[in-house]
Amino acid sequence: MTGGGEAPALQGAASGHNGGAGRRILLRPAVPLLVLLPSLVLLPLLGILPFLAHGGGLDLLCQFALAAVTPSLDPLVLRSALTGLATTVGMALLGWAASLVLGLLLGLASSRTLWRSCWGQLWPAGLIRRLLAIPRAIHELLWGLLLLQLVGLQPVVAVVAIAIPFGALVARVVADLLDGLDTGRLDALRLAGAPAPAALLTALGPPLLPGLLSYGGYRLECALRSATLLGVFGLGGLGTDLKLTLQSLEFHELWTGLWLLLAVMLALETGLGRLRRRWLMPRRLGLSRAGGGRAGVGVRAREMVLAMAALLPLSIGVAWALGVDPRALLAWQPLQGVGGSGWIDGGQLLALPWPALIGGTLALTLLAAVLAVGLPPLQLLVSAPWPPARLLVRLSWALARLWPPPLTALLLLLLLQPGVVTAALAMGLHNAGILGRLLAEALADGSPANEQALASGGVGPRLALLYGRYPAIARPYLAYGAYRADVLLRETVVVGMVGATGLGSQLLESLSSFAWDQLLALVAVYALLTLLGEELSDRVRRRLLQGA
Amino acid sequence: MAAAPLLELRRVSVAGRGGVPRLEGVNLVIEPGERVALLGPSGAGKSTLLTVANGLLAPSSGEVLWQGEPPARSRRARRRQQARIGTLWQDLRLIDELSVQQNLNAGRLAAWGWPRALLNLLLPLDTAANAAVLARVDLAAELLGQPVAALSGGQRQRVAIARLLRQDPTLLLADEPLASLDPRLAASLLALLLAEATPPRALLLSLHRPDLLAGFDRVIGLRAGRVVVDAAAASLQGAAGGLLQELYRGEDREMERETDGQSDGAGDGLRDGAPDDPSPTAGARPLWAAPDQ
Numbered sequence: 040m041t042g043g044g045e046a047p048a049l050q051g052a053a054s055g056h057n058g059g060a061g062r063r064i065l066l067r068p069a070v071p072l073l074v075l076l077p078s079l080v081l082l083p084l085l086g087i088l089p090f091l092a093h094g095g096g097l098d099l100l101c102q103f104a105l106a107a108v109t110p111s112l113d114p115l116v117l118r119s120a121l122t123g124l125a126t127t128v129g130m131a132l133l134g135w136a137a138s139l140v141l142g143l144l145l146g147l148a149s150s151r152t153l154w155r156s157c158w159g160q161l162w163p164a165g166l167i168r169r170l171l172a173i174p175r176a177i178h179e180l181l182w183g184l185l186l187l188q189l190v191g192l193q194p195v196v197a198v199v200a201i202a203i204p205f206g207a208l209v210a211r212v213v214a215d216l217l218d219g220l221d222t223g224r225l226d227a228l229r230l231a232g233a234p235a236p237a238a239l240l241t242a243l244g245p246p247l248l249p250g251l252l253s254y255g256g257y258r259l260e261c262a263l264r265s266a267t268l269l270g271v272f273g274l275g276g277l278g279t280d281l282k283l284t285l286q287s288l289e290f291h292e293l294w295t296g297l298w299l300l301l302a303v304m305l306a307l308e309t310g311l312g313r314l315r316r317r318w319l320m321p322r323r324l325g326l327s328r329a330g331g332g333r334a335g336v337g338v339r340a341r342e343m344v345l346a347m348a349a350l351l352p353l354s355i356g357v358a359w360a361l362g363v364d365p366r367a368l369l370a371w372q373p374l375q376g377v378g379g380s381g382w383i384d385g386g387q388l389l390a391l392p393w394p395a396l397i398g399g400t401l402a403l404t405l406l407a408a409v410l411a412v413g414l415p416p417l418q419l420l421v422s423a424p425w426p427p428a429r430l431l432v433r434l435s436w437a438l439a440r441l442w443p444p445p446l447t448a449l450l451l452l453l454l455l456q457p458g459v460v461t462a463a464l465a466m467g468l469h470n471a472g473i474l475g476r477l478l479a480e481a482l483a484d485g486s487p488a489n490e491q492a493l494a495s496g497g498v499g500p501r502l503a504l505l506y507g508r509y510p511a512i513a514r515p516y517l518a519y520g521a522y523r524a525d526v527l528l529r530e531t532v533v534v535g536m537v538g539a540t541g542l543g544s545q546l547l548e549s550l551s552s553f554a555w556d557q558l559l560a561l562v563a564v565y566a567l568l569t570l571l572g573e574e575l576s577d578r579v580r581r582r583l584l585q586g587a
Numbered sequence: 588m589a590a591a592p593l594l595e596l597r598r599v600s601v602a603g604r605g606g607v608p609r610l611e612g613v614n615l616v617i618e619p620g621e622r623v624a625l626l627g628p629s630g631a632g633k634s635t636l637l638t639v640a641n642g643l644l645a646p647s648s649g650e651v652l653w654q655g656e657p658p659a660r661s662r663r664a665r666r667r668q669q670a671r672i673g674t675l676w677q678d679l680r681l682i683d684e685l686s687v688q689q690n691l692n693a694g695r696l697a698a699w700g701w702p703r704a705l706l707n708l709l710l711p712l713d714t715a716a717n718a719a720v721l722a723r724v725d726l727a728a729e730l731l732g733q734p735v736a737a738l739s740g741g742q743r744q745r746v747a748i749a750r751l752l753r754q755d756p757t758l759l760l761a762d763e764p765l766a767s768l769d770p771r772l773a774a775s776l777l778a779l780l781l782a783e784a785t786p787p788r789a790l791l792l793s794l795h796r797p798d799l800l801a802g803f804d805r806v807i808g809l810r811a812g813r814v815v816v817d818a819a820a821a822s823l824q825g826a827a828g829g830l831l832q833e834l835y836r837g838e839d840r841e842m843e844r845e846t847d848g849q850s851d852g853a854g855d856g857l858r859d860g861a862p863d864d865p866s867p868t869a870g871a872r873p874l875w876a877a878p879d880q
Contacts, residue, residue: 497670
């Protein structure tokens with residue numbers, strides 16, 4: 040009964056088939072394998088970890104884990120956590136709203152289509168685009184810390200710190216969207232004699248809106264994460280509470296804040312997901328091909344406009360409640376030593392161990408990126424046969440997403456020695472949470488046909504997932520991973536405080552010793568690296584998406 | 588092994604949307620060596636029956652027996668049962684991103700462990716066996732290294748059959764494999780499938796139109812989720828062909844009803860009319876007259 044297929048196979052071998060054709064192809068991993076390759080880094084990593092562990096904090100870590108089920112319900116703790124959460128959410132909202140306005144304006148200003156049709160010239164668009172790369176290359180935490188030095192601890196600092204880099208990011212996306220649109224309609228209107236601004240609004244407004252709102256929604260999630268992170272560095276809100284409770288080992292109180300934050304984050308994510316589907320928007324970054332975004336403004340145009348209109352009074356109300364005052368930005372404090380004679384010490388600048396700093400930063404980025412890209416597909420694969428385990432994996436992603444990397448790093452320090460690996464683990468886990476959600480979304484949108492076909496032929500759930508689902512999502516997933524690596528490079532500054540070798544830790548050190556010349560040089564190098572990384576990841580991404 | 592039928596459905600029902608069942612009280616036995624055509628108009632439940640037969644869909648009521656045994660409780664044992672059932676899907680379900688060789692080897696995944704499954708994504712495995720199955724479907728071994736996405740429609744059909752052969756199941760299920768093919772290609776593919784369905788194997792193949800029945804042992808007619816014809820194929824060739832006409836009677840009318848919300852009693856009246864209603868589907872008759880001997 041089983042021989043039917045194999046006997047002719049042997050005959051085929053005997054009759055001298057063309058085996059050379061197969062052998063000429065050297066090791067070329069197929070796409071589903073590419074998704075799993077990054078996770079190979081776990082093998083050496085698991086080998087090193089025992090040597091990095093100092094074992095002292097194991098019982099502390101257990102206490103931390105156990106406290107998850109018994110968060111403190113003390114009314115005082117709850118009230119403090121809720122106040123902190125409200126502040127964080129408010130800062131995120133304000134920073135996000137400001138970045139949208141800023142991004143829209145700057146995006147229009149750097150759009151080639153707009154310059155061409157209004158003024159008939161292209162070079163200003165290119166110039167603005169290039170200038171915008173600089174605020175984008177500097178992480179919001181750096182902006183926050185720099186502003187903190189300039190204007191002191193003001194509520195407005197966190198808002199502006201978020202708004203500047205996010206605005207530049209939004210500007211890039213807006214410009215790309217605008218220039219990627221088909222200009223046929225625009226040209227038709229222009230030929231018919233419509234004035235340029237009116238023609239632009241009519242022809243490009245409606246097709247631009249869904250992509251913009253979809254991306255804008257995603258940025259709101261990012262803003263919430265960033266606001267929490269800024270809090271960890273003392274800029275107020277729940278992040279500050281989280282860090283203080285962690286440092287004083289009050290794990291029960293820590294979990295009160297964490298669960299609240301998780302609830303808000305999940306509510307935000309599902310809410311935005313609903314809206315996205317309701318308004319027929321494309322999924323972010325085109326990871327999934329399904330789900331038509333072709334409906335233009337969609338049927339819910341009125342809702343969208345109302346929601347946008349409601350944003351302004353809401354922002355003003357929140358700003359008033361938080362005491363955010365833009366005028367505070369104008370009152371600069373004098374920086375110690377700046378402007379005095381010899382505040383730039385060239386010799387000391389060159390004495391910094393630049394190769395080690397840059398090398399450390401790059402190693403950190405690479406390791407974290409590989410972890411972040413490699414973990415989610417592996418976790419899904421391992422948990423495939425057991426639905427409860429799958430749920431657990433999803434929950435761990437959600438926690439990893441909202442848990443700021445420096446806090447993870449602090450937690451890991453209970454168990455591990457400071458260094459590149461510890462910092463990379465902290466960043467990798469956080470970003471694995473983000474990529475994991477994206478992967479799950481892409482899987483939910485994809486067709487289950489192949490997986491079902493394999494399962495109906497007796498293939499186990501893991502292999503059915505690997506062969507039936509991963510091939511289709513492999514390239515877009517890895518392309519998004521390349522983009523994420525570029526985000527990670529920018530983020531390395533965040534885990535600098537763990538004492539990882541790298542630009543980030545040196546930067547925080549220079550900041551605390553008021554070495555402004557070093558700080559400026561470090562920020563410049565950081566920006567340069569980020570710009571190079573952006574270029575590189577763009578190329579990798581394009582190759583991945585084209586080389587199908 | 589010889590005694591147990593490969594597939595047995597006992598009073599199988601599958602609930603559908605809006606209270607209209609997709610299958611209702613279906614009884615069906617398929618013995619080793621049998622080649623069975625499953626006929627019926629679109630929406631009759633052919634695809635549902637096949638997904639129940641391969642275990643993808645659990646029936647709402649009734650029993651499915653594979654080689655005389657109900658689906659096993661343990662997942663591992665159940666997968667062993669399902670590995671003996673091979674399905675040729677209407678949309679083929681080839682993995683576009685992989686090569687022909689890797690797709691063919693995907694037919695062996697149920698039997699393989701992880702190491703070989705991973706290695707298959709890295710190296711050409713089992714080239715001899717794959718070349719042999721390709722030869723059986725009249726394809727050249729040179730195709731092995733090609734990505735599936737680069738193949739023509741006819742080649743894809745054949746690769747899907749070759750993958751089925753690599754799986755080496757005893758029960759072959761095919762969901763309208765001939766639907767979108769030109770008549771010549773359809774006939775040759777059908778001949779291929781029929782040739783593979785020799786004992787101990789059996790074939791259950793669904794067809795939309797009753798124009799390619801030569802070579803089948805048995806015909807099962809499905810209509811609105813019920814088995815209305817179950818007869819030897821030979822007995823349907825001549826005068827008894829009316830049974831098949833019966834199956835398709837009023838199909839156009841029914842499709843109208845599906846698309847047109849403003850249905851009324853007229854269609855029902857027609858369907859319940861005289862048994863010698865002389866209107867089979869418009870396009871069907873000329874095709875019947877052209878069998879592929």
